[in-house]
Amino acid sequence: MLGEYRIRGRRAADIAADVERAVGNGELGPGEVLPSMRELAADLGVNPNTVAAAYRTLRERGVIETAGRRGSRVRARPATTSRDAARIAVPPGARDVASGNPDVALLPPLAPAFAEAAAAGDADPVLYGRAPLDPALAALARASFAADGVPEGPLAVTSGSLDAIERVLGAHLRPGDAVAVEDPGWGSLLDLVPALGLRAVPVGVDEDGPVPADVARALGAGARALVVTERAQNPTGAVLAAERAAALRELLEAYPETLLVEDDHGHGIVAGPPLPLAGTTRHWAFIRSAAKAYGPDLRIAVLTGDEVTLDRLRGRQRLGPGWVSHLSQRALAHLWRTGAVDPVRVAAAYEARRAAVLARLAAHGVPARGRSGMNVWVPVPDETAAVARLLTEGWAVAPGARFRLASGPGVRVTVSGLDAPALDALADALARAVGRGTGEPRTYV
Numbered sequence: 001m002l003g004e005y006r007i008r009g010r011r012a013a014d015i016a017a018d019v020e021r022a023v024g025n026g027e028l029g030p031g032e033v034l035p036s037m038r039e040l041a042a043d044l045g046v047n048p049n050t051v052a053a054a055y056r057t058l059r060e061r062g063v064i065e066t067a068g069r070r071g072s073r074v075r076a077r078p079a080t081t082s083r084d085a086a087r088i089a090v091p092p093g094a095r096d097v098a099s100g101n102p103d104v105a106l107l108p109p110l111a112p113a114f115a116e117a118a119a120a121g122d123a124d125p126v127l128y129g130r131a132p133l134d135p136a137l138a139a140l141a142r143a144s145f146a147a148d149g150v151p152e153g154p155l156a157v158t159s160g161s162l163d164a165i166e167r168v169l170g171a172h173l174r175p176g177d178a179v180a181v182e183d184p185g186w187g188s189l190l191d192l193v194p195a196l197g198l199r200a201v202p203v204g205v206d207e208d209g210p211v212p213a214d215v216a217r218a219l220g221a222g223a224r225a226l227v228v229t230e231r232a233q234n235p236t237g238a239v240l241a242a243e244r245a246a247a248l249r250e251l252l253e254a255y256p257e258t259l260l261v262e263d264d265h266g267h268g269i270v271a272g273p274p275l276p277l278a279g280t281t282r283h284w285a286f287i288r289s290a291a292k293a294y295g296p297d298l299r300i301a302v303l304t305g306d307e308v309t310l311d312r313l314r315g316r317q318r319l320g321p322g323w324v325s326h327l328s329q330r331a332l333a334h335l336w337r338t339g340a341v342d343p344v345r346v347a348a349a350y351e352a353r354r355a356a357v358l359a360r361l362a363a364h365g366v367p368a369r370g371r372s373g374m375n376v377w378v379p380v381p382d383e384t385a386a387v388a389r390l391l392t393e394g395w396a397v398a399p400g401a402r403f404r405l406a407s408g409p410g411v412r413v414t415v416s417g418l419d420a421p422a423l424d425a426l427a428d429a430l431a432r433a434v435g436r437g438t439g440e441p442r443t444y445v
Contacts, residue, residue: 007035010046012053019054020063023074034064034072060175062194075194090396095418097426098398100234102269102374103416106349107295108340110331117330132314132323133157137333141288141302144336150286151279154310156317157324161265161289161301162188164313165227166196168285168305171312172259173198173224180218180226182210184377184403184410186234186263189227202405205233207371208241209248216251225259226252230274232266232292232373235403235412237354239266239372245275252280259309260284268293270372271347283309290332292374293341300324300332350374353415353423360427364436374416380434383409389433395426 005027009015022028034040037055041048055072058064066072090096138155146152158164169179175197181189183202193200201218203226204211210228219226228248231239240248252258260281264274267288278286285305290298304310317323335341354370361368361378370376380386383399390397390411400410413430415423 007040007044009044009054010050012050012057015040015044015046015051015054016057016061019058020061023063028074030074032074034074036071056175060197062197065199091391094391094394094396095422095426096396097413097415097418098396100375100398100412100414101296101416102292103349105417106346107293108335110295110298110335113331113334113338113340114327116334117327120330121327126326130323130326132317134326134329134333136337137302137329140333140336141304144288145286145304148273148276150276150304153304153306154314155302155304156310156314157329158287158301158303158313158317159299159321159324160291161263161287162192164285164287164301164303165189165261165263166192167313167316168259168261168287168303168309169193169196169198169225170316171309172283177225178218178221178223180215180223181405182227182229182233183405183407184235184400185227185405186229187402190403190405200405202407204407205236205238207236207238207369208244209233209238210244212244212247212251215248219251219255219258223258225261227261227263228277230262230264230266230276231270231272232375234265234373235375235398235400235410236377237370237373237375239270239272240275240277242275245277248277249280252277256281257283262286263289265289265292266373268341268343269346269350269374271344272372278305282306285309285313293343293346294332294335298328298332300328347372350416353418356420356423357413357415357427357430360424361431364427364431366431366434366436368430370415374414376413376415377410378413378430378434379408379410381409383411386411386433390429393429393432395429397430 005022007015008018037048037051041051059066064072065075133155141155158167178199178201179193180201180203181193182205190200201223203214203218258281260277262276262278264287269292276286278284283306285303287301287303289301354376357376358368358370368376368378383401387397387399398412
């Protein structure tokens, strides 16, 4: 059942720590079946309740999963094994199209914004007891949400969108609850869900967003939450289309207790407006990140939602970091107010690069996706072979394993920062990696 490995410990905490350590260092692999609680209790000479408590801790930490009479086993991707473990090291001389970073040439200068924010802080220092949300940023966020049709609700600021999603899920869900997530989808979210002790239920994504039939199947099977990316979906570039949004709203009306989380990380890099689903269910949150348009190091996301969700989120935030730096909030407000980012220009720049890669791949007969944002998703027969072949040609791409649960293999390439000759060379290398380009054809079994 566990091969040569023997679980050790007398206390629940020690047993859980031993299993977690063994999973982390590879002594216990994905899918390994654990002894039954009574069997392990007898082996260790402890009360079965002690083992039950240890297994409960491991489930809550996302290390193991329990499937009724089939017992407990190590998760296929335990929370102790981050998807970043699949990240490819970029060798000297290779081009990095794996990191997912925006084009630095399209980011606004931060010095004037922080100089103004610092001067405001010198004149009126932020001390304990100050309201956590900067009034100027709040006013801009309210106007932006209203213009995009997001229902009015209380506001909060978090340290990026993943921080917001974690706090929203934590406001309503408990270990063992199921969350419907896009597949392929954002690797950090796919890591976060099991780390919170939750179960990720895959929902297919096409160019128009989450597939309604998959959403219906997930919610019908008991998923308590649904996470949707509005636009620039990572890694496929999907954009929630009008017809798809209408279908999802109709579907969600039949599941009003679903916690709906919308991630609008494409704000500022996609020209078209989002199509919010917010307000269809009782509990919801709409999150707008500054990372892609204004710079990842700002670490700011503004969100709104229903009263209960935002009240719980802000209450828990007060017991942790307290607030997000007003210096950063004021800097973002300055950038937002002064129009430091032109979404039309930025979106056009990324669109031109994606279109160049997609067109050249299509000429080779290679299907790929990338309707918005800065990434292109290329299905491949064999991820390992494709990644290795591309590395030999000087391109480091992101393996699809970082973004997948049940969907087919692929690679993600980030087109930001590449000029026309580089884009053509990248597309040709991608085509060769899947056996469709000029040069020796490749056959995969």
